[in-house]
Amino acid sequence: xxxxxxxxxxxxxxxxxxxxxxxxxxxxxxxxxxxxxxxxxxxxxxxxxxxxxxxxxxxxxxxxxxxxxxxxxxxxxxxxxxxxxxxxxxxxxxxxxxxxxxxxxxxxxxxxxxxxxxxxxx
Numbered sequence: 001x002x003x004x005x006x007x008x009x010x011x012x013x014x015x016x017x018x019x020x021x022x023x024x025x026x027x028x029x030x031x032x033x034x035x036x037x038x039x040x041x042x043x044x045x046x047x048x049x050x051x052x053x054x055x056x057x058x059x060x061x062x063x064x065x066x067x068x069x070x071x072x073x074x075x076x077x078x079x080x081x082x083x084x085x086x087x088x089x090x091x092x093x094x095x096x097x098x099x100x101x102x103x104x105x106x107x108x109x110x111x112x113x114x115x116x117x118x119x120x121x122x
Contacts, residue, residue, distance in 0.1 A: 035085075035106035035113075042080050043102075047073055058103045066101065074099060081105075087112045 036058055044053040049069065060066035062074070069077065082088055087109065098108045 032103070032106050032110050035109050036102055038084065039081070039102055039106055039109070042084060043067070043069075043077065046080055047076055049073060056102065058106075059101050061101055062099050062105070063096075081109060085109055085113060087116060 037053075040053045040056045043049060043056060044051050047069075049067065051067065056067065062069045078089055078094070093108075097104070099105055
């Protein structure tokens with residue numbers, strides 16, 4: 001018996017599902033991972049960067065010291081992201097912070113997708 005007695009049972013534990021906070025967190029992580037994988041395919045297969053999908057580290061900087069993407073490639077990447085994900089970047093969203101690494105970019109793309117779906121369902 002715990003110090004809380006029998007007050008809490010195993011059925012009282014939070015179970016991850018689509019309605020719980022944990023479910024949303026787990027769901028977001030899955031979406032982020034899907035977005036990361038899709039971004040890796042775009043970078044490796046559609047940009048002229050001489051990288052394979054397996055060589056792309058989620059946390060490596062997209063610019064110098066990491067993947068080494070230059071401004072021209074970033075513009076192409078933005079265009080491909082808009083096309084492949086069906087989203088649009090506002091001018092105010094074209095900030096280097098969103099492109100610091102693949103994980104940050106995928107999180108941003110996932111947020112844009114979620115807000116688009118929220119608007120569509122309203």
